[in-house]
Amino acid sequence: MLKVYWAADDSLPSGDRGLAYGDGLFETIRVSRGQAPLVMHHLERLVHDAMRLGIRLARPEIESVFASALERYGALYGDADWILKLVVTRGTGGRGYRPAAAVTPSLFLFHASLPVLPPASGVSVDFSRIPLTVNPLLAGIKSLNRLEQVMAASEIKEPIFELLMSNADGHVVEGTRTNIFLHTPNGWVTPPAKSLAVSGVMRRQVIERLHTVGEPLRESDVEMADLLGSHCQGLYLTNSVLGVVPVRNLAGHDLPAGNQLATICDPHKRPD
Incomplete structure (x- = not known):
């Protein structure tokens, strides 16, 4: 009980x-x-x-x-x-x-x-100075222990919408409140579940939908160079409140931004 x-x-x-x-x-x-x-x-x-x-x-x-x-x-x-x-x-x-x-x-x-949602045209994002440590026994659990995210989120200043956090190996893992999906010429990439502090429900929804529609997807480590390099065809943030949010600018670098992932995966997207 x-x-x-x-x-x-x-x-x-x-x-x-x-x-x-x-x-x-x-x-x-x-x-x-x-x-x-x-x-x-x-x-x-x-x-x-x-x-x-x-x-x-x-x-x-x-x-x-x-x-x-x-x-x-x-x-x-x-x-x-x-x-x-x-x-x-x-x-x-x-x-x-x-x-x-x-x-x-x-x-x-x-x-x-519901908080004010970000514009469909995309948001500006930067990298956090706060490292993210994930205990393997607690990986993915949305536990009440979120101090690293609290410290990182306190750094967010307008017009930045979100900060991306990296682990001790320098891999970009997730945002303070979001998971990430990278679109490349070879398909979609998202950091592996074992590396995540929070394995989001929306992340699961996106993975399931991409598999259903036959889009190639792999779980793999993501480097800063992957996000800022020429192979980046789009970067998306996901969580169950916001849905799918395209990133149009990362650390001062303009990125390709569209609504492709939201069209495929966002359960909250209302018809135009």
Whole structure:
């Protein structure tokens, strides 16, 4: 069983391990016209990655709470798109880092209006000075431990929309809040899942769609030179709130920008 806390409850338990140690994970789900196109991917990842952390969740229970959240908050937004955030923690119990033997997980639900989306013509992006370190045991998990991304995101200044982060080997891995896809003459390239701090739900959607339509795709390390060189035919940012965002300028260098990937893959793209 879960302990469920709604946004209006104002009852965050002071001993919760998510608050004390970042002992948990979260999902940020975009709701469009009363539907969440990627919700099955979100809930599947939430349950799977919680298990990787030793937090047991029952998928039917999560689905039931999600349905209740749509009903509870949907009327506030009408036909407008909005955001539902699910935060799961191990719960309350145990002194210090070691959790108690029997701990009941907590689920916190928050809602917000959809942020202003970037222009379809593309955005300006730069490289972060903050290195990204990925523990292999935690690779891809959208855990509550996001301090590197917080520090990197604090460097973002207008007109820069996003900063790309590199690992200790100098490979460009992801943005502060996005995954990346590079279009080359030989097809699409995205950094391998094992190198990612967050393996996004939208990243999964894009990979599945590219395979479905027969577009060549490989998961491979990406260098700065790959992004700034002549073989770059387009660079795209993805996440489940923004969808697919083309990059038109990277570190002062103009890049080819189009909507090809969004046309193929973006579940939130509305007809013109």
